[in-house]
Amino acid sequence: MNSAAPATTENPTAPSLRNRLISFIAIGEVGVIAALLLLVAFFYFMQPAFLSERNIRAILNVVSFVGIIAIGQTILLVAGEFDLSVGSVAGVSAVIAAQLMTALAWPVPLAILGGMGVGAFIGLVNGIIVVKFRIPAFIQTLGMLFIGQGLIQLVTGGYPVYPLPKEVSDFGMSTFAFGLGWSFAFFIVAAIVADFVLRRTVLGRNLYATGGNPEVARLVGINTTIYKIGAFITVGALSAVAGMFVMADLQSGTTSIGSGWELIVIAGVVVGGVSLFGGAGTIAGGVVGILMLKVVQSGLVVIGVNSNWQQIAVGVIMVLAVGLDILRRRYFTVGAGAKTAAAKKAGTQAGKISGA
Amino acid sequence: MDPIFSARGIVKAFAGVQALRGVDFNVLPGEIHALLGQNGAGKSTLVKILNGVHPAGSYSGEITLAGAGVSFASPAAARAAGVGYVPQEIEVLEQLSVAENVFAGHTGLGEGVLIYRHKLEDRTRAILDDLGLTIDPKAIVASLTSAQRHLVMIARALALRPRVLMLDEPTASLSGTEVEALLEVLRRLKRQGVTMIYITHRLPEVLEVCDRATVLRDGRVAAELGREEFEEERFIFAMSGQRLQKLFPTHEAPVGARPMLEVEHLNVAGKPGAIYGARDVSFSVASGEIVGLAGLLGSGRSEILHGIFGRVAAEGTVKVDGQPVAIRSPRDARDAGIALLTEDRKRDGLLFNLPVGANITIGNLDPLSARGMVRGDRERSAILEAMRQLNVKASSPQASVAHLSGGNQQKLLFARVLMRAPKVLLLDEPTKGVDAATRQEIYRLVVELADKGVALVVVSSELEEVLGLCDRCLTIADGRIVDAFKRGEGGEDRVLRAVAAAQAETVRAAS
Numbered sequence: 001m002n003s004a005a006p007a008t009t010e011n012p013t014a015p016s017l018r019n020r021l022i023s024f025i026a027i028g029e030v031g032v033i034a035a036l037l038l039l040v041a042f043f044y045f046m047q048p049a050f051l052s053e054r055n056i057r058a059i060l061n062v063v064s065f066v067g068i069i070a071i072g073q074t075i076l077l078v079a080g081e082f083d084l085s086v087g088s089v090a091g092v093s094a095v096i097a098a099q100l101m102t103a104l105a106w107p108v109p110l111a112i113l114g115g116m117g118v119g120a121f122i123g124l125v126n127g128i129i130v131v132k133f134r135i136p137a138f139i140q141t142l143g144m145l146f147i148g149q150g151l152i153q154l155v156t157g158g159y160p161v162y163p164l165p166k167e168v169s170d171f172g173m174s175t176f177a178f179g180l181g182w183s184f185a186f187f188i189v190a191a192i193v194a195d196f197v198l199r200r201t202v203l204g205r206n207l208y209a210t211g212g213n214p215e216v217a218r219l220v221g222i223n224t225t226i227y228k229i230g231a232f233i234t235v236g237a238l239s240a241v242a243g244m245f246v247m248a249d250l251q252s253g254t255t256s257i258g259s260g261w262e263l264i265v266i267a268g269v270v271v272g273g274v275s276l277f278g279g280a281g282t283i284a285g286g287v288v289g290i291l292m293l294k295v296v297q298s299g300l301v302v303i304g305v306n307s308n309w310q311q312i313a314v315g316v317i318m319v320l321a322v323g324l325d326i327l328r329r330r331y332f333t334v335g336a337g338a339k340t341a342a343a344k345k346a347g348t349q350a351g352k353i354s355g356a
Numbered sequence: 357m358d359p360i361f362s363a364r365g366i367v368k369a370f371a372g373v374q375a376l377r378g379v380d381f382n383v384l385p386g387e388i389h390a391l392l393g394q395n396g397a398g399k400s401t402l403v404k405i406l407n408g409v410h411p412a413g414s415y416s417g418e419i420t421l422a423g424a425g426v427s428f429a430s431p432a433a434a435r436a437a438g439v440g441y442v443p444q445e446i447e448v449l450e451q452l453s454v455a456e457n458v459f460a461g462h463t464g465l466g467e468g469v470l471i472y473r474h475k476l477e478d479r480t481r482a483i484l485d486d487l488g489l490t491i492d493p494k495a496i497v498a499s500l501t502s503a504q505r506h507l508v509m510i511a512r513a514l515a516l517r518p519r520v521l522m523l524d525e526p527t528a529s530l531s532g533t534e535v536e537a538l539l540e541v542l543r544r545l546k547r548q549g550v551t552m553i554y555i556t557h558r559l560p561e562v563l564e565v566c567d568r569a570t571v572l573r574d575g576r577v578a579a580e581l582g583r584e585e586f587e588e589e590r591f592i593f594a595m596s597g598q599r600l601q602k603l604f605p606t607h608e609a610p611v612g613a614r615p616m617l618e619v620e621h622l623n624v625a626g627k628p629g630a631i632y633g634a635r636d637v638s639f640s641v642a643s644g645e646i647v648g649l650a651g652l653l654g655s656g657r658s659e660i661l662h663g664i665f666g667r668v669a670a671e672g673t674v675k676v677d678g679q680p681v682a683i684r685s686p687r688d689a690r691d692a693g694i695a696l697l698t699e700d701r702k703r704d705g706l707l708f709n710l711p712v713g714a715n716i717t718i719g720n721l722d723p724l725s726a727r728g729m730v731r732g733d734r735e736r737s738a739i740l741e742a743m744r745q746l747n748v749k750a751s752s753p754q755a756s757v758a759h760l761s762g763g764n765q766q767k768l769l770f771a772r773v774l775m776r777a778p779k780v781l782l783l784d785e786p787t788k789g790v791d792a793a794t795r796q797e798i799y800r801l802v803v804e805l806a807d808k809g810v811a812l813v814v815v816s817s818e819l820e821e822v823l824g825l826c827d828r829c830l831t832i833a834d835g836r837i838v839d840a841f842k843r844g845e846g847g848e849d850r851v852l853r854a855v856a857a858a859q860a861e862t863v864r865a866a867s
Contacts, residue, residue, distance in 0.1 A: 202725050216705060
């Protein structure tokens, strides 16, 4: 019927090597994984101590804290919203949990649940205000960032909550394997579960639809309100978990927990190919992206670069990664309507969702 | 006469796909030249080469304008050289005035960096006068109808005094009388000596205003016809390479007696602005019946469908298969067995972030999953089956929907809504922007569904479609049903008369 669809004659079960190669490169995570490996090789070449057991352990432990939040942020970005208050929420949840177990002498497990409840509740508030009252997420969550900072000071009076019950300190010091803390175990399990949910479940698919075009999602019968609010709650709860892991690690409810995390989390997942415009990206991508930023930060320290350069490096990498990603998409979506905004988003997900 | 604008031996390929295979295209001074072809024939590629979107160097062949060879590096270069282009989609700055829109981005407005509002308005008024229009240059564009916005875009292109004006499907979103008004504008411009290229799917308009026509098929020129050779059959043959059978298929099975959809006293609030909602609309559709809603753009046709489907808030009763159903959201409608195919594929239909397959199954995953997990094998076979049944041509279920032609995108959306085997199917402009062959497939599909007992409601701006396809036609004006008649009891004139009478009544009531 038209000349533009010669591919219909192709046997889909036997793609040529070239096609296979192209579709491999077209997968979003490949670029960022390659970049990560290159960076690791570079730092190792400059300073073999970079790949020392101690340094690897240090990087992975640090990554696990922000990584836990990055999982939630990726889910929320896929659903078409984002949250700038994650750092504050981590801090508030941690200091409230710390106060519950010290000042109010709640049993530790209950206080931890309380902290998670705080995070989830703040997520719920963010979600309701953004979705129901149509306040842009940027405004609402930026506001919540400040509110959270204020709450931290109110709850602690400006002083770290210290000392914490012995169980908490013991837990923070203990490791589950290879000298890695429990936060790393939680991070890996949560990432695998979240990746599975996004790739393989109805819930995941509906999240992509919600982020891709909320009106279309509504018209096919998806309750986009619930999905978005649910994603906000997930981010809130995961932020709380990350905050409390740091608290256990520091053995103190410090007021600086989570401070400045929001930007590193967003930068990391965006480096990993998660779209700020919703509907595109994977957990694997987001997690590798944030790992890459941490590798750079650590690598620069190890090879002896002035620490002020870290910030500059993070900024450059983020722009570079997103820029390369846009170029790649443009290259792989030449042809019909490649100029339209729709098509810019279009190239992003074809091939990533494996369920179809 | 030498052509004022011509292209010779244009060859263009995208990632291995040959879009144009040596196209010659000649436009004579002062004529309206139609450029025709099905989706995928290479029409839009040629247009993009001629207006600089595909820059010189990305194709081979020569372009001459007024006798001199030209090569456009960008749309701006093409504009500066005198090639005006009016895109199909409305691209206006809604919050600015008509005059500001007409001169947006133009340089040479006079004194330095300052813009003098009255000068802008005077010059805009002069252009609008040339077009025979009475739009106020000071009006904010957001307050205009989409037809008027289109005219503002034409004025914008004319403000640069182009040698050639390209109009890309200017009537795609206009209703009957609006089309007439636009064609009148074109005739007027032609009398003023403006050369135009008219890109369209619609043959009647070509027959009405164009002087010559070039038909593309498979990236080649299939025919170049002068006015004396204009004949509908000839165009269809050139576009499709075959003679089409009778345009509208007929029902096999008789219309059932049982009402499948009953709508009583449906009221839908109008959007703020000129558009009417639905006012006290009552009708019923029997199983196996196709009911058409005819009327002008903005008459409330789509609002009736949206009200039934729960897309917008509505009052009134809806019964499906005799059972009253409370519909507060599209989800309720879906669960009641109603499906809606929206008018605007790009805005309200396709999910550009998901591949072809997931676009078909979205919203329909429950039977394809177990305990919340999508069963890949089941989903894949359901997708392939749906693609085969509806003849969706895509390289694979993983292909991007952005690469599909308009016709294939539309069939994909049909596949999505049919996956739930709806009892009631609401179709809003089901053949808008699709090629002639897909149009036929869609007509056949609609009739097939009716034969299977589905109740169908079809909204269309093309009267021919409503009258040819539907068993019953309801004429809508100002949000009300103003006339209803069965197939064969009236033609296009009856619909137009009913609309005109309703409008006259509204004017009388208002004064």
